[in-house]
Structures are given as structure tokens and as C-alpha cells.
Amino acid sequence: MIELAVIALRGVQYALISLTFGLPAFVLLNRPHLDERALQGLRAQVGWATGAMVVVVPIAILAQTALMAGSWSGALDPQALLVVVTGMGLGVALALRWVAALAEGLLFAFRLKGRGFWFPAVLLGLVSVVTLAWTGHGAATECVGKFIHQGSTAVHAAAAAFWIGALAAFLWLAFRPIEPGSEEEARAAAMLTGFAGSGTVAVAILVATGLVNTAFLVGPSRVLQLPQSLYGGLLILKLGLFVLMLALAALHRFQLAPQMAARSAHALTHLRRSLLVEFVCGGLILALVALLGTLSPPMAM
Template sequence: MVEVGIVVLRGVQYVAGTLLLGLPAFMLYSARAVEPLTLGWPRPVLIWAAAILAVAAPTALLAQTVLMAGSLEEAVKPASFGFMLTGMGLGQALAVRTLAAVLALGVAILSRPGRLSWAMLSLFGLIVAASFAWTGHGAATEGMGRWPHLISDVVHSIAACVWIGALAAFAVLILRPRRDPSWSAGLARSLTGFAGVGTAAVAALVVTGLVNSVFLIGPEKVGGLWNSPYGLLLTLKLGLFGLMVVLAALHRLRLAPLMDRDASQALPHLKRSLVVEFGLGLAVLAVVAVMGTLPPPAAL
């Protein structure tokens, strides 16, 4: 039961952390497109994301301590909890994540929406995204490959958060349309402007995914990838990722230009494909939450 709770908590943290980085980053690099629209929803979304993460991260820390100690009674003892915080990278990463979430919550509540607050929230989001690597398989690699694998995993987490967080922003924008021409023009500009960021995120995910696979699977075990639960989930993740890339290309090459020319014709197609792509992104996060609790083929 504790293991199931840990998977759920991992998934909740991934979603909250993705919003905490991807959404304010989107507001920064899309500022010229979205600022004229006077959007009011990013701030409450970020408040909720930070609040949920500020609760989920320490809860996950307690759950991991219970798993390590064998029972809740043993887990709450100072010796057990202290060892998790001071002697294990997992506990330290969760503690840093909790602190970043609390600070982000304070900024989201107390500061006015704008470039400074988006920049500060993006910084805390970067810390949270990096901490995901510290609580994953990347931090378990030993020897000469430890730092290359960990750095690759950090970049992988950041790129995923930036991409899926932007999809969350697009999904909200497309589901809350306005009738004035500035809205459709702003959406089209933001889609076009995201092309460079999205391309960089996809490239980073591909490169770091290959690097991570070398450490987690190993060239000699690629042929037997489907013989393990981890390998099956990795295959599912890659399939979902491929579908997301196809939809992203459709948005960039076809629907964004059409939105600029004829919003009424493009809007129904864009709404459907953006929501589907965001749903695929959430599915990827759910798959990763399970994969993080399974031994990779290289460890078997």
C-alpha cells in the first residue's frame, strides 16, 4: 500500500512541478504575445501548484521513510527521519523540493504578476525540476558515469517540464477563447513563438533520453527490453512521446499559420489537438511516476 502511495505522490509532484516551471517560463518567453491579453488565470494555477507540491513533497518524504524503516512508528523516530534527511540524497532532494515549493507559494501569493514574479517562480521551478533527477534513477548511478547521467537526467526533467507546462498554458488558452481579434492573434503568435523553445525541448529530450538509456538499459540488453516491466513502460512512454511530437509539428506547420489567417476554421482543430497533446503529456508523467519505482534492466 505504501508503494502505491509513493507512485501517486510522485505523479502529483510531477504535475505540480511541471506547472511550477513550465507555466511561468511560458509567460516569460511568450510575453509579447500574451501580455496584451491581460491573463488572470496563471497566478491562481501557480498558487495551487505550489501549495499541492508543498504538501505532497514532505508527505512523500514520510512515505519513503516508512518504506525504509518498515513502519510508521519507526519512521517518525528522530533517528530514522534524521538519517533520511542527512544520510540519503533522496531525503535531501525532497527537503529541497519542499522548501522551493514553499518559497514559490509565497512569491505567487505576495507578488504581483509580471516579469519579476514569473522569473522568480521559474527559478524555483528549475530547482524542483532538477530535484526530480535527484530522486530518480539518475542519482543511483555510481562511478565515473554518475555525474554525466545525473546532469543528463536534470536536463531531461527540465525540458519535459518546459514542454508540458507550455501545453497546459495552451490548453487553458484554447478552452477559454475570446471573440476579439487580439485573442486569436495572440494565440497564433504564442504558438509560433513556442516553436523555438519546443524544438529545443524536444531535441534535449531525445539526446538526454539516449544518454539515460545507455546507463539504465545498456546496449547489451536492448534486445530484451520488452522482457521487463520497466522496458514495457519505457516503450509506452516512447510511443506517447512520438505522438506528442507529431501533434507539435501539426500545430507549428499547419494550425498556427491557419489560426493567423482564419481563426474560425483553425480553432476547432487546434482545440482538439492541443488538449490531446496535453493529455498525452500527463500520461507520460504518470508512466514516469511508475517507472521510477521499478529497477531498470541494467540493474537486473
């Protein structure tokens, strides 16, 4: 049960980090297309995600301590907690992640607005993203390769968080009450079209860093053996979901966005369904990543 709790909490943190970093980054790139009502709504989503991070991270620290101690009661031992938070890279990363969430919460407490809110939110969210590189397989890599692997993991996590955060923003914007053929629908189409550039960069980064990480975790000689292990099977499933998300993103950009710009009557309905499917795929990928982080990759076997 403790192991399942650790995996679940890991996945929840991945999702929340995607929101606390990806949503503000999306807003900074799309502010000309966002009205005040949209900005307030997206700001509220960041606020909920930040509040959840403040609560979830200490629970994750307790769960990690319980895993180390072998029982939930052991998680309440102050000495054990101190060892986890100060003596383990994972604990230090979780503590820093919590501090970043608290600092992001202060942005709401001081009621900062405009770039004075969104830019610091991106930076603090990025801090949380970088801590992910300290808690996965990259942290176990040795020698010079450790820095390459951790750097690649951090960049990979940032690109993934940006994509999923932007997807969450699109989903929220699309499911607002919008009149077909209205100006709001035209703005949504403009954002989908404008996202093509940054989205393409994110995908290119994901592919490049994914290849680097696979080289460290699997190795070229073991690629064909991936289906023979649980780790390999889950990795293949993750890649399949990624390809499906790419196909849906292309559908949004090249078919649905032009239809919305042309004020097609059914384009918004199709977009909502497609975005929902892509968002579910993204959630499944985060769950798979949380599980893969607990399994031994082929290079460690």
C-alpha cells in the same frame, strides 16, 4: 499500499514541478503575446501548483519514511524522519524541493509582479527540477558516470517540464472564452508559431539526453531485449506517447496555427481537442516515469 502511495506522490510531484517551472518559463518567452487577463490566469495556475507542492512534498516524505520503516505508523517516528531527511539523498532532495516551493510561495505573499515575479519563479522551479536527478536511477550510478548521468537526467527533466508546462499554458489559454476570428485567437496562433523555436530545442534536448540516459540504464547490447521485461515494455510505451506528442505538436504548428491566423472558423475547436489529447499523453508519460523509477532497469538486473 505504501509503494503505490509513493509512486502516486512521485507522479503528482512531477506534474506540479512541470507547472511551477514550465509555466513561468513559458510566460517569460511569450509575454509580448499575453494580455493582463492571461497573465493573471497563468499566475493563478502557478499559485495553485505551488500551494499543492507545499502540501504534497511533506506527505511524500512521510510516505518514503513509511516505506523505509515498513508501516505508516513508522512514518511518525521523529528519528526515522530525521534519517530520511538528512541521511538519504532522496530525503534531502525532497526537503530542498519543499524549501523551493515555500520560497516560490513568498513571491505571491510579497505580491511581486512582472519579471520580478516570473524570473525568480523560473529559478525556484528549476531548483525543484534539479532535485529530480537525485531521486531516480541516476543517483545509483557509480564513479564518474554518476555525474554525467545525473546531469543528463536534470537537463532531461528541465526540458520535459518546460514542454509540459508550456502545453498546460496553451491548454488554459485555448479553453478561455475566445470569439472565433478575434484578436485573442490571432495572439494564440502567434504563440503557437513562436513556440516552434524553443519547442524544437526542448525536443532536441529530450532526444539527446534520453539517449544518454538509455545508455546508462539499458546499454546498447540490451536494447533489442527491451520488450522482454516490464521496464522495457513501459519504456517503449513511453517512447510511443512521446512520438504521438511530437506529431500533435507538428499539427499545431504547421496546420492549426496558420488556420487560426487566417481566422478559420473551426481551427480553434480542432486545436482545443488536439491540445487536450497531447496533454493527456504528457500526463501518461509522467505516470510512466513515476512507475519506471521504482523498477530495476536492464543494466541493474
